[in-house]
């Protein structure tokens with residue numbers, strides 16, 4: 001079974017935090033479960049993780065069917081700390097207050113154009129955006145979200161992206177350079193997913209080396 005960004009974020013959380021540090025922390029997921037395929041259901045994966053560590057999950061999707069899917073996942077798991085919101089991710093982050101304390105953000109929203117999207121998928125995008133899936137809107141959507149997240153983040157905020165293929169293919173083509181330009185560091189890059197974080201100590205030379213190394217790895 002192939003691994004996705006949600007596995008990377010889950011493992012990062014379990015490796016880098018003690019259980020007592022996770023209580024009441026929140027994962028914000030952009031892109032709720034769309035198809036209940038083996039290994040691809042990030043909402044179910046995060047629900048189980050949040051249940052285990054007493055965390056909260058906010059799952060956001062522009063498509064009402066996916067929002068209903070998230071609600072079903074919460075119900076099936078008997079999970080009470082889940083909130084499914086039918087909204088664009090861009091609007092969700094714009095509407096968030098400046099003191100929101102973003103803990104973990106999982107960005108798996110607007111699809112990039114890999115030329116193999118099914119017709120129903122294209123129809124859903126046409127309903128909400130009025131166009132077929134296209135890379136310009138994918139990149140703009142993720143860039144818009146990270147600008148807001150950057151404004152509202154704190155030193156501990158973790159951003160995980162799925163579908164990061166290269167510097168010109170995937171969901172992070174403009175969002176990742178924006179984060180680099182604003183001092184974020186790529187902590188991990190695996191299975192077409194990345195973890196980004198702000199360095200804790202700016203004066204430490206190893207942080208600067210890490211930034212430079214990671215930028216080369218991705219490009």
Ligand SMILES: C[S@@+](CC[C@H](N)C(=O)[O-])C[C@H]1O[C@@H](n2cnc3c(N)ncnc32)[C@H](O)[C@@H]1O
Nearest residue numbers: 031032033040041042061062063088089109110
């Ligand atoms: C790749 S799927 C998410 C898959 C899900 N994370 C999983 O593992 O099952 C992408 C989802 O993002 C949603 N989406 C696209 N653009 C969006 C936007 N601007 N804001 C919120 N959701 C969006 C789509 O409706 C679709 O359900």
